[in-house]
Amino acid sequence: NAGVTQTPKFRILKIGQSMTLQCTQDMNHNYMYWYRQDPGMGLKLIYYSVGAGITDKGEVPNGYNVSRSTTEDFPLRLELAAPSQTSVYFCASILGWAIDQPQHFGDGTRLSIL
Amino acid sequence: AQSVTQLGSHVSVSEGALVLLRCNYSSSVPPYLFWYVQYPNQGLQLLLKYTSAATLVKGINGFEAEFKKSETSFHLTKPSAHMSDAAEYFCAVKPPGANSKLTFGKGITLSVRP
Numbered sequence: 001n002a003g004v005t006q007t008p009k010f011r012i013l014k015i016g017q018s019m020t021l022q023c024t025q026d027m028n029h030n031y032m033y034w035y036r037q038d039p040g041m042g043l044k045l046i047y048y049s050v051g052a053g054i055t056d057k058g059e060v061p062n063g064y065n066v067s068r069s070t071t072e073d074f075p076l077r078l079e080l081a082a083p084s085q086t087s088v089y090f091c092a093s094i095l096g097w098a099i100d101q102p103q104h105f106g107d108g109t110r111l112s113i114l
Numbered sequence: 115a116q117s118v119t120q121l122g123s124h125v126s127v128s129e130g131a132l133v134l135l136r137c138n139y140s141s142s143v144p145p146y147l148f149w150y151v152q153y154p155n156q157g158l159q160l161l162l163k164y165t166s167a168a169t170l171v172k173g174i175n176g177f178e179a180e181f182k183k184s185e186t187s188f189h190l191t192k193p194s195a196h197m198s199d200a201a202e203y204f205c206a207v208k209p210p211g212a213n214s215k216l217t218f219g220k221g222i223t224l225s226v227r228p
Contacts, residue, residue: 004157033215040123042204042218043158058215090157102148103216114201 002026006048006091007037012112013081013113021076023091032092034058043090049074060097061062079110082114116141116207118219126225133177133192135222137205140186147188148216149179149208158204165190175199200226 007022025032030051035043045058049068063085065077074093078085090111092103127133138180147201149159162173169181175198179190183195188205205219 035218040220042118042220044218045215048215092157102160102163103158105159107155107157 001071004091004093004104004106006089006109008109010110011089011112013078013111015081015083015113017081018077018079020083021026021089021111023074023076023106025074025091025104026072026105027092027093027095029072029093029095029104031073031096032068033092034064034074034076035090035092036060036085037090037108038087039090046089073100083113085111086113087111115216116145116209120205120222121213122222124222124223124225126171126227127195128227129197130194133190133195133199133222133224135190135203135205136181137179137188137190137219138186139188139205139207141207143209144205145209146184147179147181148208149173149177149188149190150204150218151175151192152195152202152204152221154201158161161190161203195224195226197226197228200224 001054004025032045034047038041044060049055055066088108090108092107094103119138147161149161152158161170164181172178177192202221202223204221206216208216
């Protein structure tokens with residue numbers, strides 16, 4: 001199994017451009033998450049989804065949108081890129097919240113906005 | 115609301131020395147606690163988790179952590195550091211509940227000197 005796959009791995013955007021960060025998982029997990037990681041700040045939750053058709057805001061949702069039309073895919077969209085959105089973005093998934101199940105993380109998308 | 119404190123941003127040890135990475139949490143209810151490791155240009159991998167069973171938890175790669183309720187701590191230790199342990203380590207807390215979310219600490223970078 002591939003686990004959690006994120007594309008692209010790297011991207012440079014100009015201010016005001018838009019893009020979609022892709023995340024797909026092949027483990028039939030119900031819960032999916034988007035985090036951003038900034039140096040010295042840990043991971044901050046942007047959005048999450050508990051199943052297809054259901055999404056909710058996390059700690060830092062402003063400037064982002066998500067959708068969850070299928071169990072496998074959870075894309076993150078930046079509509080008007082701003083320098084403050086320069087970060088490393090991680091997608092994660094988990095089957096459910098039974099405690100013996102860890103979150104599975106993708107390898108990240110490194111995004112620079114200039 | 116829960117929070118996690120990881121004091122300091124960088125720890126350096128000699129190969130073969132004891133590794134001690136500190137984590138203190140704040141939670142209104144007994145939480146679940148996790149340690150994750152992140153190697154360069156990769157996502158996070160679960161090292162170990164505390165699930166209210168044994169207070170001493172053993173994880174992968176020789177790491178272990180002890181839950182101390184009186185000290186609200188969940189420090190990560192390894193008796194003998196290896197060069198391959200150099201990475202960033204994150205402590206995370208989650209209150210019980212199906213839709214509750216992980217809160218991550220800011221992370222600690224571990225360097226291992228030859």
